[in-house]
Amino acid sequence: MTESKLPSKDNFSEWYHELLKAGEIIDVRYPVKGMCVWYPFGFAVRRNVYDLMRSLLDPDHLETQFPLLIPETEFMKEAEHIKGFEDEVYWVTHGGTSPLDIKLALRPTSETAIYPIFKLWVRSHADLPLKIYQIVNTFRYETKHTRPLIRLREITSFKEAHTVHASWEEAAEQVEAALTIYAEFYRRLAIPFLFARRPSWDKFPGSDYSIALDTVMPDGRTLQIGTAHHLGTNFATTYSITFEDEGGEQQFANQTCYGVSERCIAALISVHGDDKGLVLPWAVAPVQVVIVPILFKEKEATLEVCRNIKEKLAAAGMRVVIDEGDERPGAKFYRWEMKGVPIRIEIGPRDIKNGVAVLARRDGKKLTVLLGELNETIERVAADLQEGMLARAQAFLESKVKDCETAEEARAQTGAGVARVGWCGSEECGHRIEEEVGAAVLGEPWRSEETYQGSCLVCGANTEKCALLARQY
RNA sequence: GGGGCCAUAGGGUAGCCUGGUAUCCCACAGGACUGGGGGUCCUGUAACCGGCGUUCAAAUCGCCGUGGCCCCA
Incomplete structure (x- = not known):
């Protein structure tokens, strides 16, 4: 008798779940929704992938670790940030049987844990720039359908970097530096992606702007596999992160943060795997x-x-x-x-x-x-092999992105890929586009060499701007 | 946010309607023959998600919980 085979990759969802098990990456049988166990083999892949990430960050960042629990009083300080996360926060309310005076949040992300301490660490312009990162677990009470490595209630492998700068411009340069690091990271994993500047209604809560990396999964839906945010002085104002400049004046600091989670491994598996199983890049294969x-x-x-x-x-x-x-x-x-x-x-x-x-x-x-x-x-x-993997993946991604002139065309295209349409850039037209096409605006292409000439899909105005549309994971 | 479906060994399943002894395949353990692309035979291990209810009797019927899947917004 023959062992049961993997379902064909054409049936992506089944193939993905079966491969996580057969490839010994993740055991999904842990009895809490949205929480999974790394098999030792999967964890070895994870270690190699994150070692690669460390090797790229370490020349210019210091690794550290902050606590998992955040007091409600700190968590509730930044209004916009709270709005973005309050529905997904787990709360620790008791110590033993005694209710806590101040509830403790399980970090959904660590800004509110780190920035009160940054206030203490940053005193003078000589302390800047400050660049740290940590690789930790975070918790989000997802109400939507959870998926292993993709949408989790415990994100086990969140690499988050946080930087502090003297000026807005310097922070903007750091966002670009982060994107360059992520581009190199994904080049080594042979995973192609698109840079997109997220629309205002989908940026990180509390940021000035957010740039994301999206890759295209085998079924044509996109997966966000990295983000970098310019925080401006928004958090610095809330948490009083100030420094004394050369002239002896107190100034609010500018900040950035940027992150990658185990979705990078979901992408690694999905982009390269075939009907026979995993296909791992040489650099991260536990067995080469x-x-x-x-x-x-x-x-x-x-x-x-x-x-x-x-x-x-x-x-x-x-x-x-x-x-x-x-x-x-x-x-x-x-x-x-x-x-x-x-x-x-x-x-x-x-x-x-x-x-x-x-x-x-x-x-x-x-x-x-x-x-x-x-x-x-x-x-x-x-x-x-590495070269072949990158070339194949790149060709696939390019085949999945198309210019569309009408909403119907874009609707058809986003059924199994990414549509590029004209967009005047207004929020109103952006929402209308999402409604009419039935897909999400990923944002405007970022760092793209291509220029665009067309008209807004909704208002018809001539524009040099365009929007990438897709159904997202 | 709204609706639907499902839960049986490590994995996949039959049985449930019509209540009474739980089926088969893979995996796993031991043995024999084998060996350049999923070998064969023999022997064995292993399961009804949790709680409550109905009943002489519950995998099977009902309710609640937990977990999983799908569709719509």
Whole structure:
């Protein structure tokens, strides 16, 4: 009998859920809605992904950690921010059986935990810029349908950075620096995305403006996989974050914050995976090379050769395992493909006699390699696989974005992709567009080299502005 | 925000209408033969979401809770 296969990726929702389990990323059986368990294998992917994030942030940021609980008195200070989050906050109301005098919020995000302390840390222009980040869990009482890694009540892996600057312009530059970091992060994960400046009604509560990164999922809906916010002096005013400038005057500080959550891993899985399972980029694959010995005669001699090869590859810094289990080779092939291992090496008595190994790539190609040339070949193949993944993903994303002239056209396009339409930029026309098309305004393209010439879908005014529309996760 | 559907071993399921011994596949454990793309046979492990109610008797009927899925706004 054959093991049950993954549903086809064309049936994205089923495929995604099945793959999270079969690929041992997430166990969804924890008995609280919207809260999931990382399998050790999934957690290893997570660790590699977040190590990559750390390596990009550490040159210019300091990692830290703030408490999970936020006193109601601090949480309730920033009016606009509260409005954005109050319906989704979990509250701790008791210590043991005694009611607390001041309720404690489980952070839905950490501005209100961090900024009272920033007030103490920031005294002078010499303390600026201040740039910190933390990787923590946050809680949101989602009332909509939850989805593993995508819409959760416990976000387990929220990387949030918070910076403080002397001027609005410097903070704006920091927003761009953050976007550059995120662009590099996703380039290394081979995940293409769109930058969009979120419309005023969908920006971060309490920000001057918000830039988001959206990727396109296999079913054509978009997934927000990163955001950067210019907070202006909004929070600094509320929390009295001031500094003494060179002239001895007290000034309110300008701030930014920017974040990425485990949605980056949802994207990683969804963008690259195929009908055989996970496809992981070399940089973050917990197992980069699996050696499958073909054992039916001369077992010890075959294993001996495999162990020598593993040592040589490991010495070059590769993450290698030998699958010595007594399953049939075919069963092992399927299992490791499900786990997204980029390169498989098969070695049997026949190969040993010829001084070669069979190298199978996760994209399906097979080649025979001289044992002495394995290291260099693997390095070359790893780079080639990465390039292929990015090219395929980029082509997919581009195929999913189209210009539309009418609301009907845009409605059809957003059924399975992103529509670009003319938009005069007014909030009124923006809402009308959302209604008529039945999709959300992601915002105006940001950092786009393309220019736009057209007319507003609603009022018909000539405009050089456009809006990206999509159905969102 | 409004409406609908569902819950049986680790996963997927049959049984429920018409109340009485829980089916099959995969997985898992042990053994034998096997071995370059999901092997075969034998033996075994393992389940009715929780509470309350109706009943001689509840997986099955009713109510509440919890969890999951879908549709509409």
